[in-house]
Amino acid sequence: MTAGLALDxxxxxxxxxxxLAAVLRRDLVxxxxxxxxxxxxxxxxxxxxxxxxIAMVEAALGAGVTxxxxxxxxxxxGPDDAAPRAASVRVALAALAAAAVAPVALxxxxxxxxxxxxxxxxxxxxxxTGATHPVTSVLLDFRGYDTLLEIAVLxxxxxxxxxxxxxxxxxxxxxxxxxLTAAVRLLLPxxxxxxxxxxxxxxxxxxxAFQAGTVLGTTLVLAxxxxxxxxxxxxxWVVRSMLALGFAVFLAVAGxxxxxxxxxxxxxxxxxxxxxxxxxxxxxxxxxxxxxxxFERDPEERRAEGEAGGREGEAx
Amino acid sequence: MTALxxxxxxxxxxxxxxxxxxxxxxxxxxxxxxxxxALAKADxxxxxxxxxxxxxxxxxxxxxxxxxxTWLLALVASSTSCHLIARGARREGVEPxxxxx
Numbered sequence: 001m002t003a004g005l006a007l008d009x010x011x012x013x014x015x016x017x018x019x020l021a022a023v024l025r026r027d028l029v030x031x032x033x034x035x036x037x038x039x040x041x042x043x044x045x046x047x048x049x050x051x052x053x054i055a056m057v058e059a060a061l062g063a064g065v066t067x068x069x070x071x072x073x074x075x076x077x078g079p080d081d082a083a084p085r086a087a088s089v090r091v092a093l094a095a096l097a098a099a100a101v102a103p104v105a106l107x108x109x110x111x112x113x114x115x116x117x118x119x120x121x122x123x124x125x126x127x128x129t130g131a132t133h134p135v136t137s138v139l140l141d142f143r144g145y146d147t148l149l150e151i152a153v154l155x156x157x158x159x160x161x162x163x164x165x166x167x168x169x170x171x172x173x174x175x176x177x178x179x180l181t182a183a184v185r186l187l188l189p190x191x192x193x194x195x196x197x198x199x200x201x202x203x204x205x206x207x208x209a210f211q212a213g214t215v216l217g218t219t220l221v222l223a224x225x226x227x228x229x230x231x232x233x234x235x236x237w238v239v240r241s242m243l244a245l246g247f248a249v250f251l252a253v254a255g256x257x258x259x260x261x262x263x264x265x266x267x268x269x270x271x272x273x274x275x276x277x278x279x280x281x282x283x284x285x286x287x288x289x290x291x292x293x294x295f296e297r298d299p300e301e302r303r304a305e306g307e308a309g310g311r312e313g314e315a316x
Numbered sequence: 317m318t319a320l321x322x323x324x325x326x327x328x329x330x331x332x333x334x335x336x337x338x339x340x341x342x343x344x345x346x347x348x349x350x351x352x353x354a355l356a357k358a359d360x361x362x363x364x365x366x367x368x369x370x371x372x373x374x375x376x377x378x379x380x381x382x383x384x385x386t387w388l389l390a391l392v393a394s395s396t397s398c399h400l401i402a403r404g405a406r407r408e409g410v411e412p413x414x415x416x417x
Contacts, residue, residue: 174407177403179395179396179399179400180396180399180400183392183393183396186392187389187392187393190389
């Protein structure tokens, strides 16, 4: 497998170089483009490491949404805000980042070398869960508590983003033109189908709520940013309910399992598969809306603005 | 190497050639528009040839269909993004280089 080794060496050399170049570029747009490349390389690296679940999320988030988020932020700030900071500030920030990473490096160094990991134990007990894909068993059953809290963190991230950006509307994208509109119209239904397939196969193959949610979220972002396809207008409470749905369903299942005398999130065997699918479907919707919400302001703001505008109109 | 591998070899070699040519064009061509031309055209052909080669090697119709679908999606995405980059550059006043330099 010398070809595989050559690819791995290439990745190992390219990853830190591209990462470094992304940080050192003075032009922020170029930095973001390098960040896209880093995401693609990382996705390939995860695939090479035999982790297709993470590779898919990395491809959708790292090589997709994160960079687009940076670009849309760059479109909103002025050239002064985007100017690079003084060298002393950059050095201080780098030192701070290094100090934050150092404990992790030390912790990895302290790990026992001969430890085989929990893989064998996990594989032995996958049949006890409602899924046959070990990653799904781990995420939603063995460590369901962590995943529950991760969803809460995503919800908090959106609240933070909405609070930070206030009611400022996004800059209007330029008119989409026929080619972009045609491409988006072709891609959107396919992306929705892919998200559905990822959700469905998640119990037995790589996929699941996180992969499906990020693909569906990217679909919404593509429709919004391209300006070629109008998303249906829904009342703000619907958007908020969809944001909270995943956490709410997960929490309800956790509460029900705890109330029925089992351990928290220890699913009753007969209903485990159904419960997992319900949680995954709810999580998919919420994760998708979370991704979309990072690009949009709180719909309540838009409605409040519309009402204020309406009142002003009446007064005039 | 099996017979399928030998049949796939010319396609994969041609694919590598077009990717290489596209990359040389990206590095050597004088302006944004010609570089886009090199990338979008040569790489899409290179990807198509790679898809044909890998489809032959896989020996499976299901895998071949998935590979061809992947190529078609890449064609749509790359031609659209190429068009958007060129249009954005034109709007910002980037002029193509004319004549010899």
